[in-house]
Amino acid sequence: MPYENQEEIDKKTMKQDNIILSVKNVVKHFDISGGFLDQIKFKNGRIGLEKVTVKAVNDVSFFVKKGEVLGVVGESGCGKSTIARVIMGLYPPNSGEIYYDGKRIDNLTHEQMLPFRKKMQMIFQDPYASLNPRKTVQQTLEEPLRFHHPEFSNSEIKDKIEEVMEQVGVDHAWIKRYPHEFSGGQRQRISIARGLILDPEFIVADEPVSALDVSIQAQILNLLMKAGRERDLTYLFITHDLSVVRHISTRVAVFYLGTICELAKSQDLFANPRHPYTKALLSAIPVVGEKSAKHIKLKGEVPTPVELPTGCVFHSRCVYADERCSTQVPLLRTLESGSSVACHAVEENRIPN
């Protein structure tokens, strides 16, 4: 059998590999129907209440191995940031489970969650928004230490801050300064320092370089990779920039409308994309010094996550779609090559390579 069930693989590999985080069948919907009066709808001659939900993440499962960088890519509204926030416990999932080091963390109370918060940290996109403008660098970096390590003495805290600031390349003399006194790149270094200060094992980076200029972007990416090597970190790296993901990820998950359509090793994915959406996405990257524009054009527009298409969420835009695609949801299946693809056409070998 060329195909196996993803769950069985998960169970098998969970034992062998060092899986630090696993996400199982997570669903996250947001209710946007507003107040009671907004929900009243007149339908089929009757008045009833109708809820409107954004189906941001639909039945997503994956795992992250210790020490790897799992890149998550997708276009705006595909649910990549939502899944990050669900993993971090910032949003409770509607259903599904999240395991960290084999322990389930999505149903913990605030107190039970505390030890995990030390191990899991997040870096946000916009350093202008994620740093408190009324706190100095010192206060920003001190707060997590004092909260999670009340036993630390003042000098220990000072040493720790000094160490981390040096590592991210921010001059220690600037410790009394406020965020507005720094440039975008420096601010992102400070928010990385805040992420590193508790010595986490796992970092979720949500578009950490998207707000920065190209020359600064390279500096921050190098810094993240260096920190990863030195501290043996595991990253979940979310971005819409495919060239960034290609460079730093071990494996890449491609999201479309709240589901994973392809998950593969970085090299494999970029060399040989299998899912029709991945193919189109990769063909759209403008490459420096390449003139030819042979973009694969997709039909129509991304459907809204409020009314998801039936069957495969991509079928309305896919040139290979047939009857089955519009009725049956494709499961993420692992191919012989090791890549996982959720596509009926790939499974039935209908796509010419």
Added chain:
Amino acid sequence: MSHLLQIQDLEVKFALRTGDITAIDGINFTLDRGEKLGLVGESGAGKSVTGFSIINLLSKPGYISKGKILFQGNEISLYPNEKMRKIRGDAISMIFQDPMMTLNPVFTVGFQMIETIQAHRKISKANAREIALEKLKKVHIPSPEKRLDQYPHELSGGMRQRIIIAISLLTDPAIIIADEPTTALDVTIQAEIMDLLQELCASDNMALILITHDLGVVSQVTEKIAVMYAGKIIEYGATDQVVQHPVHPYTEGLIKSIPGTLIKHGDDLVQIPGMMPTLTNIPPGCAFNPRCYLKESICTQKTPELQSVGQGVQAACHMKTKRK
């Protein structure tokens, strides 16, 4: 006066309470019919200000302190506002980054399009509507009749940007200035919009100034490129040549710092140390000297001029032009 647009020694200053600061410091370039020029640089390099000054849209503290902007041989930088309005949006159109900000949310697409035509042409409403429809078809909008009566919020981001492009085409302009037209859009939509712009330039012999920070986009779309740094053009020439054999250390660093096929997976990216100076604090000599790996003493003393370095490329770098 053979060029469609000619920028001569343009200098733009912003009058602040603490004194004037120079946003654009003596730039020169030309644009011919059907030509596509990419204006590249990081934020604060002066690329958008260049675009604004061409159509005389510099807002208050900013003013053109020196130099000329010639459009079809006429010095449009001297035109009073009334006269400039006849050119702006007519012969020269501009497309902005965020399509939601450029379209008025309280009017239908059709209303906004007809208004634009009637501002520039004496034409009946019905005829204007016909032109609007024709241009919407030209930018490949599905069911264009329906779109005319829709409001901007009913359309997706990519669709809105197509509408903006259709609006800019209404008066059959000679030049379109596109200021980061796809930065707010996803890659697949960006590819579609770029294809569209290229197609329009070819079919209507329109000139395009593409302002962007994305070297990938520029190298795909444009024939000519001007790399800007701290208010100056530091490298100027044919896009292919500049992108493949950059001369100026800044251009070189910029291209190498893009993660791509050149660098091995997971290796450190080439990084340019430091950051671009703020306009109030430009170092003496070459503005790039504190970040440059080729720096010598002359770089801190004398400002380099754009000089030919062969292959039709000009660069402003003491170290590179000296050896030639």
